[in-house]
Amino acid sequence: MHPLQHPPAVVLMTDFGTGDTYVGQMKGVILTIAPETRIIDLTHAVTPQDITEGAFLLERALPYLPPASIVVAVIDPGVGTSRRAIAVEAGGRRFLAPDNGLLTTILNMHGCGACVEVTNRQYIAPERSRTFHGRDVFSPAAAHLASGIALEALGPALDPAGCMKLAMPGCTALGKGVWEGGVIFADRFGNLVTSIDSSLAAEEDRWRLVLPDGTALPVQETYGNVPEGEPLAYRGSFGTLEVGVRNASAIERFGLSRGERIRLERI
The missing domain is CATH 3.40.50.10790 (S-adenosyl-l-methionine hydroxide adenosyltransferase, N-terminal)
Structure with missing residues (x-):
């Protein structure tokens, strides 16, 4: 027993x-x-x-x-x-x-x-x-x-x-209403999970994520807020901001890898 x-x-x-x-x-x-x-x-x-x-x-x-x-x-x-x-x-x-x-x-x-x-x-x-x-x-x-x-x-x-510890990806304040973080990984759908905590993008304000190539993506509530095939930023289930493409792959669209820098800005 x-x-x-x-x-x-x-x-x-x-x-x-x-x-x-x-x-x-x-x-x-x-x-x-x-x-x-x-x-x-x-x-x-x-x-x-x-x-x-x-x-x-x-x-x-x-x-x-x-x-x-x-x-x-x-x-x-x-x-x-x-x-x-x-x-x-x-x-x-x-x-x-x-x-x-x-x-x-x-x-x-x-x-x-x-x-x-x-x-x-x-x-x-x-x-x-x-x-x-x-x-x-x-x-x-x-x-x-x-x-x-x-x-x-x-x-x-x-x-x-x-015990051994890693320097985990984080988020840095660059100024009032501006933070910088990085890509951590891409999930199986091709969504890019970042190190920027979702709580920084307070829902009462408007925000955007700016990618390394200058592409600016307003933070949306859900995939349904953009047309099929269009990119977006959103508050993901891991508690951090993510980059996705509705019914497609953000990793294929933008080709970003871990550590590449992404900026959160208040609009």
């Missing part, structure tokens, strides 16, 4: 895609150890090796994940190197991830409880691939957490202040 009345959900976020068996192997490991576990696929479509995108998506999804869930986040270009595997308590949940900055926003924005390096061989695979710690380290550790072990059992304590 499971020691917990309601086993916590295990949430998976990776850059593995679904065209191979990687995600299925991770789920197989988890369910072999903890058969009652509920597994949520947050996404497996993070841009390959893009730790910054993963950190952004993870933090923005956090309010919608079940309380006490166990989050396995694997965007891991340093797999097999000396980078640590860590487990952290923060925001009412537990996180397993490589210590490469993927938990930057979680550590910055939520109080951190226990933090350990995942080394206890009792809770990871006895033989570990150098290229697939998602299966051999993070998945078994998550399954044992779901089965009721304490996070501290996974390995020695770490000071969370010593």
Whole structure:
């Protein structure tokens, strides 16, 4: 019998895609150890090796994940190197991830409880691939957490202040009613998600986003405010301003990549 009345959900976020068996192997490991576990696929479509995108998506999804869930986040270009595997308590949940900055926003924005390096061989695979710690380290550790072990059992304590953090994309005030941010990523529809917080574009005023080529897009309420095939700026579901094209792709229209600067102006 499971020691917990309601086993916590295990949430998976990776850059593995679904065209191979990687995600299925991770789920197989988890369910072999903890058969009652509920597994949520947050996404497996993070841009390959893009730790910054993963950190952004993870933090923005956090309010919608079940309380006490166990989050396995694997965007891991340093797999097999000396980078640590860590487990952290923060925001009412537990996180397993490589210590490469993927938990930057979680550590910055939520109080951190226990933090350990995942080394206890009792809770990871006895033989570990150098290229697939998602299966051999993070998945078994998550399954044992779901089965009721304490996070501290996974390995020695770490000071969370010593965990690696990234310089996340931000937003800078350039003057009264003017802010500058940048593109973070493009979603599967080709919408460009920026680092400019939607709250800066107060709804009682009129605003526009100015792209690097000088194109100015008034901030609209929804796609239906512009004709089909026309671009627009809008307050997106991630809580930041986005650039889209109605029934088309903004990334194809404008060709912008992460880090390119975009300006918010009051009209």
